[in-house]
Amino acid sequence: MKTYTNTGSKDTRSGFGAGLTELGKQNNNVVALCADLTGSLKMDEFKANHPERFFQVGIAEANMMGIAAGLTIGGKIPFTGTFANFSTGRVYDQIRQSIAYSGKNVKICASHAGVTLGEDGATHQILEDLGLMKMLPGMTVINTCDFNQTKAATIAIAEHEGPVYLRFGRPKVPNFTSDSEPFVIGKALHLTVGTDVTIVATGHLVWEALEAAKALEEQGVSAEVINIHTIKPLDDEAILNSVKKTGCIVTAEEHNFLGGLGESVARVLTLHHPTPQEFVATNDTFGESGTPAQLMAKYGLNSEAIAKAATKVIARK
Amino acid sequence: MLETKELKDITTQVRRDILRMVHKVNSGHPGGSLGCAEFFVTLYHNFLHRNDAFDMDGKGEDLFFLSNGHISPVYYSVLARTGHFPVEELNTFRLIDSRLQGHPTTHEGLPGVRIASGSLGQGMSVALGAALSKKLNNDERLVFSLHGDGELQEGQNWEAIMYASGNNVDNIIATIDLNEQQIDGSTDDVLPMGDVAAKFEAFGWDVIEIANGNDIDAINDGLSTAISRTGKGKPVCVLLRTVMGNGVDFMMHTHAWHGKAPNDEQLAIGLEQNPETIGDY
Numbered sequence: 001m002k003t004y005t006n007t008g009s010k011d012t013r014s015g016f017g018a019g020l021t022e023l024g025k026q027n028n029n030v031v032a033l034c035a036d037l038t039g040s041l042k043m044d045e046f047k048a049n050h051p052e053r054f055f056q057v058g059i060a061e062a063n064m065m066g067i068a069a070g071l072t073i074g075g076k077i078p079f080t081g082t083f084a085n086f087s088t089g090r091v092y093d094q095i096r097q098s099i100a101y102s103g104k105n106v107k108i109c110a111s112h113a114g115v116t117l118g119e120d121g122a123t124h125q126i127l128e129d130l131g132l133m134k135m136l137p138g139m140t141v142i143n144t145c146d147f148n149q150t151k152a153a154t155i156a157i158a159e160h161e162g163p164v165y166l167r168f169g170r171p172k173v174p175n176f177t178s179d180s181e182p183f184v185i186g187k188a189l190h191l192t193v194g195t196d197v198t199i200v201a202t203g204h205l206v207w208e209a210l211e212a213a214k215a216l217e218e219q220g221v222s223a224e225v226i227n228i229h230t231i232k233p234l235d236d237e238a239i240l241n242s243v244k245k246t247g248c249i250v251t252a253e254e255h256n257f258l259g260g261l262g263e264s265v266a267r268v269l270t271l272h273h274p275t276p277q278e279f280v281a282t283n284d285t286f287g288e289s290g291t292p293a294q295l296m297a298k299y300g301l302n303s304e305a306i307a308k309a310a311t312k313v314i315a316r317k
Numbered sequence: 318m319l320e321t322k323e324l325k326d327i328t329t330q331v332r333r334d335i336l337r338m339v340h341k342v343n344s345g346h347p348g349g350s351l352g353c354a355e356f357f358v359t360l361y362h363n364f365l366h367r368n369d370a371f372d373m374d375g376k377g378e379d380l381f382f383l384s385n386g387h388i389s390p391v392y393y394s395v396l397a398r399t400g401h402f403p404v405e406e407l408n409t410f411r412l413i414d415s416r417l418q419g420h421p422t423t424h425e426g427l428p429g430v431r432i433a434s435g436s437l438g439q440g441m442s443v444a445l446g447a448a449l450s451k452k453l454n455n456d457e458r459l460v461f462s463l464h465g466d467g468e469l470q471e472g473q474n475w476e477a478i479m480y481a482s483g484n485n486v487d488n489i490i491a492t493i494d495l496n497e498q499q500i501d502g503s504t505d506d507v508l509p510m511g512d513v514a515a516k517f518e519a520f521g522w523d524v525i526e527i528a529n530g531n532d533i534d535a536i537n538d539g540l541s542t543a544i545s546r547t548g549k550g551k552p553v554c555v556l557l558r559t560v561m562g563n564g565v566d567f568m569m570h571t572h573a574w575h576g577k578a579p580n581d582e583q584l585a586i587g588l589e590q591n592p593e594t595i596g597d598y
Contacts, residue, residue: 031453055449058483063442063476070382070446073431074374074454078446093436094473098443102423102433 001192001217004210006174010147012204013111013168017042018147019154020079020109024050027077030158033068034081035061040170041081041111061086065094065106072104077158080106084113084167085126092132099163100136107157108133112170113143114254115282115299116204116292125287131259133165134232140185141232143167143253143261145206147175149229152183160185167203169254171292174207177227186230188238194224197310198242201252202228202261205280208296209252211303216310223310231261236268243275248313250278252306254296257281276316278309319362324533326594327398328358332564333597334394334407336587339578342411345419348574349465350391352496352531352559356463357395359536364544366458371401371428379458380447382432384440385465385494386420387576392430393417397598401429404598438471440464441491445477448489459547460489467499470508475520481552482521490543492555494530498572514556523551530557531564565590 023030024046032046033055047054057064061082068078080087087110088095099106110129117125134141140162144150150168157164181189191206192213201209206227213223224242228235243249249269251262262279269275282299296302319327331354339345360381367378383392390410397404402416409415416425420435432443444462451458468474481489493513497504504510517524523546527539539555546553561575562568565587568579579587 052453055484057480058476060476060480062439062473063445063480066439066442066473066477067446067449067480069432070443070448071450073380073447074376074450074456076450076453094439094442097433097436098439104432 001194001213004176004191006176008175009172010175011170011172012144012147012150013040013170014042015144015147015150016109016111016154016168017045019151021045021049023155023158024053027158029075029077030079031055031071031076032079032081033057033064035059035064035086037082041109043081061091062094065091066098068106069098069102069104072106078106079109081109081111083124084110084129085124088129088132089126096136100139103138104163105161107164107166109154109166111168113167114169114204115287115295115301116169116171116254118170118292118295119289121289122286127256127282127287128259129167130231130253130255130261134264138162139232140164140230142185142230143203144229145203145227146173146177148177148179148181149183152181153229156183156185169204173204176207186233186235188235189227189229190238191225191227192223194222194246196222196246197224197314198246198249199223199225199252199306199310200228200239200249200261200265201225202231203254205252205254205301205306208301208303209306212306212310215303215307221310221314228261231264234264234268236272239265239268240273243269243273247317248276250280250306250309250313252280254301255281256284258284276313278313280306280309321533324358324362327362328354328533329591330594330596331358331391331394331398332591333588333593335390336565336579336584337597338390338393338407338410340584343578344411345390345578346387346576347390347578348498348561348568348572349385349388349494349496351565351568352561352563353388353391353463353494354564355531355533356492356536356557357391359533360461360540361395361399363537364540365461369400373431375431376454376456377458380431380460382440382444382447382460382462383421384434384462385437385468386434389419389421392421396429402427407598437465437468438473441474441477444489444491445481445486448486451488459544462489462491464491464493466493466495466497466510466513467504467507469493469510469513478517478520478522485550486552487548487550490547490553490555492557494559495556496559496561498561498575500572500575502572517554521551522554524554524556526556526558528558530559
């Protein structure tokens with residue numbers, strides 16, 4: 001089985017910041033907006049390099065989304081930055097009407113998603129954002145897994161015409177994807193080749209899936225790990241080709257099982273190739289305060305939970 | 318610049334369009350549409366610099382955003398009668414497969430519309446973004462927007478109002494239709510607006526009041542003044558005092574016709590009060 005090395009843990013939000021910095025130099029039409037979280041979103045360098053293209057809107061996310069929609073008129077490519085909760089739930093109607101329905105080329109960039117936000121607790125730990133965003137017609141939804149992928153995704157979405165939701169997080173997590181891996185929207189990445197079970201993971205759970213695959217290998221189970229960074233549009237073909245070989249699947253995400261990646265995968269399987277599936281996701285609950293590792297263990301979002309789900313789903317074949 | 322007489326004739330025709338559109342589908346919002354007919358006609362004919370062919374980016378053109386999207390009948394009528402699309406298309410208002418949706422949208426590609434509106438309180442932010450885009454593009458043309466007074470009850474407006482003055486967005490003219498009516502009654506009954514001029518001034522805007530917002534000469538003067546005040550470091554607000562339902566006597570001074578269509582008999586009376594001028598669609 002192919003193995004991956006952590007080249008040094010980094011936060012995915014720093015990948016966003018690095019990507020935005022590079023974009024700022026490449027493309028004069030890229031503008032950035034932030035609602036009083038410039039440091040948290042790692043947008044300081046873009047702001048320092050291009051003060052005229054950086055808009056500090058204050059604690060006013062609804063206005064930020066509207067301004068972003070307006071900036072597209074005249075050819076700008078706005079990147080909004082705030083926490084995932086304030087990027088989606090707080091401003092759903094603004095995104096729906098002024099951005100999605102109006103077909104505006106806004107990139108909604110959201111940090112601190114999921115329980116790994118940690119100690120701030122449930123008010124800030126949105127576990128519903130993927131569902132909210134994927135339900136909007138025309139919205140592209142991406143959840144990246146490490147620093148390198150987040151940086152690459154940030155740069156790639158500027159080239160995509162249309163609204164995008166880019167989700168990443170707060171904690172330092174293993175950086176293991178190649179910094180030369182091109183980011184193709186809607187294209188899954190095969191991380192390991194396996195025959196007994198398919199594990200489809202997104203965001204912070206991709207590294208956990210790789211760890212689970214290692215543990216399973218020691219038990220003699222061959223797991224195929226696929227990284228789905230684009231939840232919409234979903235790479236149906238990659239999923240179907242894999243389950244046709246393995247006959248069962250585990251989906252893993254830092255999100256409620258309702259509305260997340262797992263449900264999108266289940267739909268594809270139901271339509272084209274009914275397959276036993278287990279969901280590693282939060283179980284229709286809010287989060288709470290704690291360290292990221294404690295929360296991932298408590299809410300069943302780590303490598304142990306994924307390995308357990310794999311064993312369970314193999315037994316259902 | 319068109320003369321007042323010509324603008325009056327066009328306005329009368331626009332009123333006929335509004336009444337016929339909402340009557341045909343027995344739905345839509347005639348009250349606010351009629352109240353803003355003079356404003357739309359004057360703005361589009363005498364002030365908005367624009368190219369004949371519609372282009373979403375509108376570089377080098379003045380832009381207009383309608384935030385209170387429910388007054389789509391007046392918007393559609395004026396867009397059609399300024400050449401954005403054939404006037405016959407007004408026949409399709411609110412019908413299946415039409416570009417003239419109940420509330421305006423870019424989704425069907427209707428020329429003249431740059432943002433969807435209908436869910437209230439979002440248009441000022443969008444207009445601000447477009448104004449900032451113009452500044453980045455060194456484009457000296459202006460951004461105009463229209464908002465209902467009841468719409469100011471939506472908090473997002475105040476985020477935008479605070480942002481605009483705090484960041485010296487001085488290439489925007491936001492007009493508030495002060496008709497003092499909303500769906501459930503007068504604005505004073507539903508949620509008192511207080512002194513709207515004082516509120517905008519307290520937020521750092523330059524405020525111009527048009528005391529009779531249904532008088533074309535007053536609108537001409539007011540918009541000329543408003544334009545002269547742009548570029549001086551402050552956003553500009555025009556308070557347009559209008560009468561809801563203006564030009565159709567039984568629809569005036571009441572919220573009753575906010576979102577209600579006239580029946581056959583009422584339509585006939587309304588049309589009789591507004592005889593055909595430049596031709597029905």
